Amino acid sequence: MRNVFFADLMTCKNPWWLYCGGAAGLLAALNQYQDKLRYGDVCPMDETLTTVFPFAGFLICLFCGLFAGSEAENGGLRRQVIAGHSRAKIYLAHLLFTLLAGVSAAAVYLLFNIVPGLLLLDAPKSSLGPTVVRLCLGTLTLAVFAALFHMIAMLAGNRARALLLCILVFLGMLMLAALIEGRLEAPESISAYTMTVDGVQEVASEPNPRYLSPAARQACQFVMMLLPAGQALQLTMGGLPWPWLAAGCSLLVTAGATLAGIFLFRKKDLK
Amino acid sequence: MENALTATDLSKVYGRKQFRALDGCSVNVPVGVIYGLIGPNGAGKTTLLRVVCGLQRPSGGGYSLWGVPHDGKNIGPVRRRLGAVIEAPALDPHMTARENLRRQYRILGLPDEGDIPDLLAFAGLGDTGKKKARDFSLGMRQRLGIAMALAGGPDLLLLDEPLNGLDPQGVIDVREMILRLRAERRMTVLISSHNLGELEKIATHYGFLEKGRTVREITAAELEKSGERRLRVTVSDVNILARALYARGIDYRVLSGNEAAVYGAVTPVELSAILAKEGCEILSLEESGETLESYYVNLMGGEKHA
Numbered sequence: 001m002r003n004v005f006f007a008d009l010m011t012c013k014n015p016w017w018l019y020c021g022g023a024a025g026l027l028a029a030l031n032q033y034q035d036k037l038r039y040g041d042v043c044p045m046d047e048t049l050t051t052v053f054p055f056a057g058f059l060i061c062l063f064c065g066l067f068a069g070s071e072a073e074n075g076g077l078r079r080q081v082i083a084g085h086s087r088a089k090i091y092l093a094h095l096l097f098t099l100l101a102g103v104s105a106a107a108v109y110l111l112f113n114i115v116p117g118l119l120l121l122d123a124p125k126s127s128l129g130p131t132v133v134r135l136c137l138g139t140l141t142l143a144v145f146a147a148l149f150h151m152i153a154m155l156a157g158n159r160a161r162a163l164l165l166c167i168l169v170f171l172g173m174l175m176l177a178a179l180i181e182g183r184l185e186a187p188e189s190i191s192a193y194t195m196t197v198d199g200v201q202e203v204a205s206e207p208n209p210r211y212l213s214p215a216a217r218q219a220c221q222f223v224m225m226l227l228p229a230g231q232a233l234q235l236t237m238g239g240l241p242w243p244w245l246a247a248g249c250s251l252l253v254t255a256g257a258t259l260a261g262i263f264l265f266r267k268k269d270l271k
Numbered sequence: 272m273e274n275a276l277t278a279t280d281l282s283k284v285y286g287r288k289q290f291r292a293l294d295g296c297s298v299n300v301p302v303g304v305i306y307g308l309i310g311p312n313g314a315g316k317t318t319l320l321r322v323v324c325g326l327q328r329p330s331g332g333g334y335s336l337w338g339v340p341h342d343g344k345n346i347g348p349v350r351r352r353l354g355a356v357i358e359a360p361a362l363d364p365h366m367t368a369r370e371n372l373r374r375q376y377r378i379l380g381l382p383d384e385g386d387i388p389d390l391l392a393f394a395g396l397g398d399t400g401k402k403k404a405r406d407f408s409l410g411m412r413q414r415l416g417i418a419m420a421l422a423g424g425p426d427l428l429l430l431d432e433p434l435n436g437l438d439p440q441g442v443i444d445v446r447e448m449i450l451r452l453r454a455e456r457r458m459t460v461l462i463s464s465h466n467l468g469e470l471e472k473i474a475t476h477y478g479f480l481e482k483g484r485t486v487r488e489i490t491a492a493e494l495e496k497s498g499e500r501r502l503r504v505t506v507s508d509v510n511i512l513a514r515a516l517y518a519r520g521i522d523y524r525v526l527s528g529n530e531a532a533v534y535g536a537v538t539p540v541e542l543s544a545i546l547a548k549e550g551c552e553i554l555s556l557e558e559s560g561e562t563l564e565s566y567y568v569n570l571m572g573g574e575k576h577a
Contacts, residue, residue: 003378003379003380007377007378010370011374013365074361075359075361075362078326078357079361079378081324081325082326082350082354083378083379084346084348084350084351085378267328269328270321270326
């Protein structure tokens with residue numbers, strides 16, 4: 001496994017994911033600074049830190065499609081199998097490489113976001129402890145992204161198919177997460193305006209039909225925790241309601257996707 | 272003689288339609304030979320190589336490498352004695368020849384990269400410098416693929432259609448390379464190819480495949496012996512020739528107005544003497560035995576694959 005992993009590292013001559021991470025982190029900080037100058041807002045430097053997770057998730061999606069897809073297309077996987085490495089070890093080595101790429105891209109994003117933030121933006125609104133917890137949960141979310149997209153890309157067979165499938169799954173997950181988040185954010189009651197005959201408006205509070213029942217709300221929360229895009233979205237919007245459960249879900253989905261991926265990859269005919 | 276590869280009743284079934292790419296295929300590749308795998312398109316040559324390399328799992332039957340069964344515990348280390356180029360060479364197009372070889376060394380866990388220049392020189396790629404593999408010609412890619420398959424000094428080299436698409440010089444280069452491998456490194460080579468003429472120049476053993484089955488295995492020496500030798504002559508008068516040979520009980524066949532094939536133990540000198548006595552002039556004479564192509568055509572039914 002070590003040999004395959006180090007052989008993968010040799011392909012990092014042009015680590016585009018690090019450049020993307022750095023550019024996005026810097027742009028997010030500069031965008032906030034621009035808002036601060038234009039509107040005189042208070043812009044805490046930690047406000048855009050957690051946007052790293054959906055972004056790094058997307059980079060992992062692209063990375064998997066391009067790297068694992070290329071390995072299948074160029075015959076890299078064939079070389080490793082012919083060299084006598086077991087398929088499970090090849091799969092795990094590539095997964096580790098994918099995770100490393102995702103986490104390193106996130107780290108570069110944070111670096112390029114924090115350094116200009118310290119110089120240009122206001123003091124952070126969160127204390128260090130909760131921020132560290134959120135970053136740890138976010139790292140687990142990246143592991144889920146890596147496990148899912150890696151599984152898709154390793155089984156897709158070629159680069160174009162791998163990339164397309166990964167992007168479609170990412171967008172699908174993001175849309176589903178946004179939809180569920182919208183329902184979870186719906187207020188319990190809404191204001192109803194009534195116009196009387198003499199033109200006077202009356203405001204009455206009514207129950208919101210889109211407000212989820214407690215059972216449905218819990219189910220939606222659970223789905224959000226299972227979906228890496230849901231977790232990333234919730235981290236960006238302020239945090240996860242049950243951090244330990246979210247961490248457990250991340251580990252469960254990562255392990256499940258990895259085991260399923262290894263099982264299917266071992267059965268796959270390589271061409 | 273020990274076998275590097277033994278496949279017994281190997282089968283491979285694809286898809287819901289249960290297409291049988293291999294259907295009871297058996298081959299025996301002795302150590303130290305150049306084994307030519309011959310068959311029409313769809314005979315199962317590439318599938319056999321893929322299965323032997325571990326890229327695909329057999330649906331039935333089995334194979335062993337140096338006596339180690341494919342599902343045995345020790346098959347992983349044994350596979351390290353194997354190098355292969357199956358279909359297109361497995362290259363990273365963004366890397367140079369040297370970088371591709373370095374990556375291959377890393378995959379194999381070989382710490383000493385000292386012999387990479389020798390491998391590059393052996394493959395005739397010593398002067399490619401910083402040129403990326405994507406800019407290589409087809410022949411250069413093929414040779415780099417073979418060089419990568421040779422990393423770590425394998426004992427068995429599997430080559431799938433290594434001459435496909437190569438220009439005449441490329442064909443000569445790859446052929447010479449294979450002959451040198453056997454001569455200098457005592458390597459066993461298994462080649463699948465459609466190019467029977469080229470295969471005949473290098474192979475010591477042949478295996479004929481059709482519809483996923485082994486039709487026959489034969490050595491080059493057996494092939495040589497199996498065929499009837501003949502003299503193809505162009506003469507001034509084919510009627511005189513026919514009369515003279517008939518009178519002496521020599522088997523012959525008239526091919527055209529002034530051409531004939533003479534069979535049996537008669538030598539060119541004897542034939543010249545017979546015809547000179549009868550006053551028939553020989554315009555040209557060609558001696559030939561059974562060629563791989565004629566053997567293949569007789570065995571498989573040439574018109575089917577023409």
